[in-house]
Amino acid sequence: MASLHINPLFARLESAERVLVTGAGGGFDIYAGLPVALSLFHQGKHVQLANLSFSALEGLPLDSWLAPDVAVITPETALHQAYFPERTLAQWLGLHGYPNTVHAFSRVGVQPLRAAYRALIERYDIDAVVLVDGGTDILMRGDESGLGTPEEDLASVAALAAIDVPERLVVSIGFGIDAYHGVSHGLVLENIAALERDGSFLGAFSVSRTTREGALFVDAVAHAQHHTPDHPSIVNGSIAAAVQGAFGDAQFTSRTRCSELFINPLMTLCFAFELDGVARNCRYLDRIEDTHLIRQVSSAIENFRDEVRQRPPRRIPH
Template identity: 45%
Template sequence: MDLCTSPLFERLASARHVLIAGGGGGFDVFSGLPLYFRLRAQGKTVSLANMSFTRLEGVQGEWTAPGVVRVDATTAGPEHYFPEGWLARWFARQGEEVSLYCLDRGGMAPVREAYASLHARLGFDAVVLVDGGTDILMRGDEVGLGTPVEDISSLGAVHALPEMTKLVVCLGFGVDRHHGVCHAHFLESVAALSKDGGYLGVTALLESMPEVARYKDAVSFVCARMPRAPSIVSLSVVSALEGEYGDVHRTVRTQGSTLWINPLMSMYWAFDLSAVARRCLYLEALADTRTPWEMSLVIEKFREERPIRPWMDIPV
């Protein structure tokens, strides 16, 4: 590596087909869109998947496997919350036919089975698991874990796939303050991953980049059509891209809380997925869980039996 190379893109250079998957639910797949557009421009095949918060029994899409629904611009779904369907419709407005694979929320075992079925169907040779926020790096003994059920079920599921390039990319440094995450603990995790060789640096997203312009347009289009549940993460990242700073709110969903919009929020933080998985203290204990509620109970029991590291301020 040298200053002229991006470790993130170097890891993906030989990949022919990349799956970009939102790991934490909701709008996480949107955080992978700038990467999607750049990899497509490089001539690669790129597929999109998302751990979905959509009520999938109300989606009239193709069930390609248990817990996996393929949606496109023609797929009907719940009116108040269907970001994957609206994103497919945004693509159609750009003249592109793009399918997204929605993964049903579950314990690690069914999510692992869902990813295995996706691999069998699509044949991708690289996976980028995208986290809107940074809580996927919490190993389990931090004061705040954010929303670990979706992140860790996705992490464990991708980790179990056959040998291939597997990466974690986080976008939205600071946004998890809204969910009680201590960002000093995130930086501590980055340092530990750097020591382990699993940290692949940061890649800045700038408003002048065409990939970023398309990302912003997609976020704006979908959030405008879901006024009851726009994305806190995506709108916060857009604020950061536009140069906002501090307690800046774009949705009533964040009223009553203090936000920290900052320039680090619009950077991709990239990691080797296997290195992230090795640091997770309760990953193995969750391997056979079948439901989100079972995962929550295992995590709660784990935290009851282990000292929890207190909040740390970043001393700068």
């Protein structure tokens, strides 16, 4: 049993030497994993970064591909593409003296994504994987009134659930952000409680700007917003605003000008879980097991939801 003063997530990673930190849900999700990844870098771990990508990977040269559906992205990759979060992150990493390679997974179904993960894990002899979601929809079990955008998140969970790695963990940061996609955070809390009873919840900790990692995360998000002005990350922008002490309707991009934001300190919390528990918690994971295309994942989830009785939203008292 761990002591209260020890962070359970990093205690689980203490013996790991080669860690893969990977974004689960596409877009800028890997940025949500930066505080954890940077802490591991600073501990002297060998860290590889990856992200399920929404970037246009199809036109990359053959020598960019480590294996089918996983590309190696550097600061010079596809400079003609304005939107390329993995490249933008690689550029920021290089500016700050970190290894400046980020791997990009194609947006595919579970079977090819698992093969791509396996190739990456074997290439670097990875002994721990931290799958990160910017938001909380990775914690949805499928019978909630609103799921957010779970396709990529749960395809990533399913892909990793069948790969034998000594440590497989899930981190969710950005509590409350998915309310704008229909997620009931009362149900999120209910699901976290179920994971606690299951023994899969490893606790939570806050990303603070008074830490080296928190300050660097804020800088990385600002860099990404500057270099992707037409499509900045709302999720990471919200988290970074919360890390800096913003509250309420703190607008930081024109993309949200028609929405009222609720930036708050809970968005800075990293909730950590065992991946096996998150996989068991998802009631439709077996339905997406044999998928090859992401649209097959979407269809399987829709079919499941047509058959299941949905839990209504749970109000958080105030």
